[in-house]
Amino acid sequence: MLLSALAAAGLLAACGKSGDGPGAAGGPPAMPPPQVSVVTVQAKDAPLTFEYTGQTAGSRETEVRARVGGILQRRLFEEGATVKAGAALFQIDPANLQTTVASTEAAIGVAEARYNQAKRDNARLVPLIAEKAISQKEFDDSKSALETAEATLRQVRAQAAEAKLNLGYTRVVAPIGGVTGVAAKADGSLVNSTDMLTTIVQVNPIYVNFSVSEGDMLKLNKQIAAGQVAVPGGKSANGSAGFAVSVKLADGSTWPKQGKLNFTSEKLNPTTGSYDARAEIPNPDGALRPGQFVRVVLGGASRTQSITVPQRAILDGPMGKMVFKVSPDNKLLPQPVEVEGWSNGEWIVTKGLKSGERVMADGVIKAHDPGMTVTPVPFVAGGAAPAGGPPGAAPAKAGEGKGAAEPGKAASNTAQAPSATKQ
Structure with a gap:
């Protein structure tokens, strides 16, 4: 028993000597800084789109009505x-009208006979009046009878033409x-x-009617005047026909044919409080039908010298939208920002960031404390969050990252975002 006790004591002493350094006190070894995806923001012209709710309508719609009974x-x-x-x-x-046509044609024959008789009578009196063999009144009555017969003939012929026209109807x-x-x-x-008999609607091309609110129009015109937004085909949003128009259907798909604006109202609609607009879309196979509700997307505009960040970089903090900047010494710094609109699946930041600053684009689940040291790795659009292992570890496969939102959807990152004042 004594020998066993001495051996155990020697073993403990040996372990104590070899355990000098990190973790000597019995705690776990220190973890390396977590890897986070980082993007360096740069000011650039970003594509800008506008989306509105619209409804399709025939480019020409008419009611077919009877013109005769x-x-x-x-x-x-x-x-x-x-x-x-x-x-x-x-x-x-057509039976009744065929009878009318026959009657008017017979009336034409009668009128022509009377006209010819009056014409002959008048011709016989012309030499007599020259020789003063008849009175002037007798000659004038003959001339008036000829003129009356001629007018009656024209009237009957017009009635016959009308009867034939109605027969055609x-x-x-x-x-x-x-x-x-x-x-x-x-x-x-x-x-x-x-009486209305049916309707006809021309669906190629097809129209899409939509409206732009007064507030949106005023805001956009101010941005254009300030040089913040450039629109195709004009200096203002009103009447700009250079927009490329695409249509999103109810199932989320995009119509393969692009159209153009063919009407923008200069007058505010007092009923809706908005400006009416209309786009013309090619519809060669007639798949789009009048009355469908669609989303109208106007493209071709751009926001000049804007800063964009991936959608996962934007966090919802207690004071609103925020991002984590990464300092030169790789520390997390919370930064409130203001955002407005989308550009190719990225948020457009209007306030809070400058060109050249680094922003954490992904990794908030592992790194969310202000002042925390991180290991930045380049952000890859469409990729997954970086692995949480030490530097040099194999990255995760695309699609395995947690919290990844689908591109183009306005879903904010709602991970545990700290307050900007948290230490």
Whole structure:
């Protein structure tokens, strides 16, 4: 037993000697500074887009109406089908109007006979009046009868032309090309002139109507005047037709065809308190239908000399939006910022940062205390957060980082952001 006790004492003494240095007191070894992704911000011209809610409408919409009354004999088109301008849509019974045309043609014959008789009578009196063989009154009456017969003939001919025109209206044709609606009258119905029979909507190109609030328009015009924002095609937002227009559909997809602005109102709409605008979008296959709600995206503008940071760099602190700057000695410094809008999935910072400053873009879960020392590594857009191991450790695979937001979505980083005054 004595020998065993002496051996244990010797072993403890040996361990005490070899444990000199870090962790000699029995605590764990010191951890290296965590790796965080860092981006160096630079002022540059950043693309700027504007997005509004819009609704599609036909570029041309018309109501097809009857121009003469009668019995609707048959419908000559398929409801909802695409028709060309001039295509026959309905046939109204032409029997009554055919009778009218025949009657007016007979009236033309009678009028022509009377005109010819008056003309012959007047011709016989011309030499007699020269020889003063008849009175002047008799000659004047003959001349008046000729003029009356001529006027009656013109009147009858006009009535005949009108009758033929109305007969042609019994075949109702499409005034424009487009997609037909539902027939408002069934076969065999009695229709009156001006009764609506169907509608036609032209969907290629298709219009998208939207509006811009008065506040947004005033703010944008001030930024343009100050040189902070440049818009294509003009010095102000009003009437700028140079914007490239794209459309986002209800399922989140983007319509493959880009359009253009073809109307911007100079007058404020008193009902909505906004400016009305309209875009024209190519729709060759007719997949876009009138009445759809879409998102209208106006591109082509830019914010001059702006500073942008990745969306994960923006934190929600007690005093609002903030970022962590990384000092030259790799210490975290909280910095309140003001942001406005997006540019290619990045926040546009309008106040709080300067060119050349370093900002922590990712890694707030591991490093969130002001004054904390970190190991900065370059930020890779679309990559994952850096691994938490020592410097030189293999980086995490893309998509494995925690807290990664989808590009383009306005989701703020809500990790445990400290107060700017925390020590």
